[in-house]
Amino acid sequence: MQTFFKDGVERDPATQRSEAIFRSCVHCGLCTGTCPTYQLLGDELDSPRGRIYLLKDMLENDRKPTKDVVEHLDRCLSCLACTTTCPSGVDYMHLIDHGRQVIERDYQRPLPERLYRSFLARVLPRPGLFRWLLRLAPLGAWMRPVLPKALKAALALSPDRLPAPAGTDRPGVHAPAQMNAGGTRGRVALFPGCAQQVLEPEINASTIRLLTRLGYEVEVLAASCCGALTHHMGKATQAEATATQMIDTVLNAHDRAPLDALVITASGCGTTVKDYGAMFQDHPAMKARAKQVAGLAQDITELVTPTDLEASKHQDAMLEGMQVTYHSACSMQHGQKITTAPKTLLRALGAQVREPAEGHLCCGSAGTYNLLQPEIAGQLRDRKLRNIARTEPSLIATGNIGCMKQLEKGVEVPLVHTVQLLDWATGGPRPHQLDGR
Secondary structure: OOOOOOOOOOOOHHHHHHHHHHHHOOOOOHHHHOOHHHHHHOOHHHOHHHHHHHHHHHHHOOOOOOHHHHHHHHOOOOOOHHHHHOOOOOOHHHHHHHHHHHHHHHOOOOHHHHHHHHHHHHHOOOHHHHHHHHHOHHHHHHHHHHOOHHHHHHHHHOOOOOOOOOHHHOOEEEOOOOOEOOEOOEEEEEEOOOHHHHHOOHHHHHHHHHHHHOOEEEEEOOOOOOOHHHHOOOOHHHHHHHHHHHHHHHHHHHHHOOOOEEEEOOHHHHHHHOOHHHHOOOOHHHHHHHHHHHHHEEEHHHHOOHHHHHHHOOOOOOOOOOEEEEOOOHHHHHHOOOOOHHHHHHHHOOOEEEOOOOOOOOOOOOOOHHHHOHHHHHHHHHHHHHHHHOOOOOEEEEOOHHHHHHHHHHOOOOEEEHHHHHHHHOOOOOOHHHOOO
């Protein structure tokens, strides 16, 4: 794709990088076949190729974002299925991130929309505030008839069960349950996550039990947010401030005693943390530190091996022969390119792993997408649920808290995080989602 920037248009480093991305696109249109919004809406401007044209026109002509441009870019889930499909390696992720930052900087959204987006950016990354507001959610049900659409969607997603805060989410060090001849097997930091520790603290507890059982020392970090949610809303300054705190926290832990890995169990967070090098590439003072943290980041299914599970498999493990449908989060399969490891681990425990049709399509969660674009998110959720139901699962496993909360109210079988199953099969407690089943 050729670019024709007008004379005098200033091309800052971000725009220069976007221009290079434009030039790598060959107009083939293969991305439209795997783009969820194009599949639903059938509008070329709601496809990656269409959004690339909109962004190119806006940047090369130095135009301010218009309402139509904002509408089509807002509909993008950042699921990154297009990057998996693209034969030319178009870096769509960083292109859409740049577009959102330009919109946040140069476009004046209607006041109610600005207030709602600011509310989400303030509340979701703060576990204490988020938990407090969720406790008030039942009161909101009385006001549902007069609430705007977006707030109705937020209330619909609020959990029926709000767990109590877990001690395992507090910063601290957990010693390995068993020591090798040479001492611990390794030392890892665990990122507890912001929404995850409120909505499903058992995920972190399962991770700690599993890793200490395998001989790792686990340090739970004080950082509660990685910056992913605000980053994908285009709020670059806020995201970078949060990410800087995360980087400092990880490297302080690394200075106390070297870390072998930074373990992340929410794949949406993992995708962002692994991309810290790009987020801070224009910040000389932070660039090397950001890359160091990105290099430490691993999903739990990258760290644990089938050999680990075989050696620790508990005699009362109940996964043998169980029909487990694995839902691969977009941030896992498209963002981090982790496609086989979770399924391999589940099969190592004896599970019969199935995958739903159209597994490449997003479930509609996508960070704050289901709160900002509830109608499209709802259609994608229903499509995903139908495909999952056709696999006739005994239970469903996934590696992302957002997907869990998007799908759990529409399934008739337990939906659990993969690490909960790995913990259970190696001596941990039965996942609470299976109670009464």
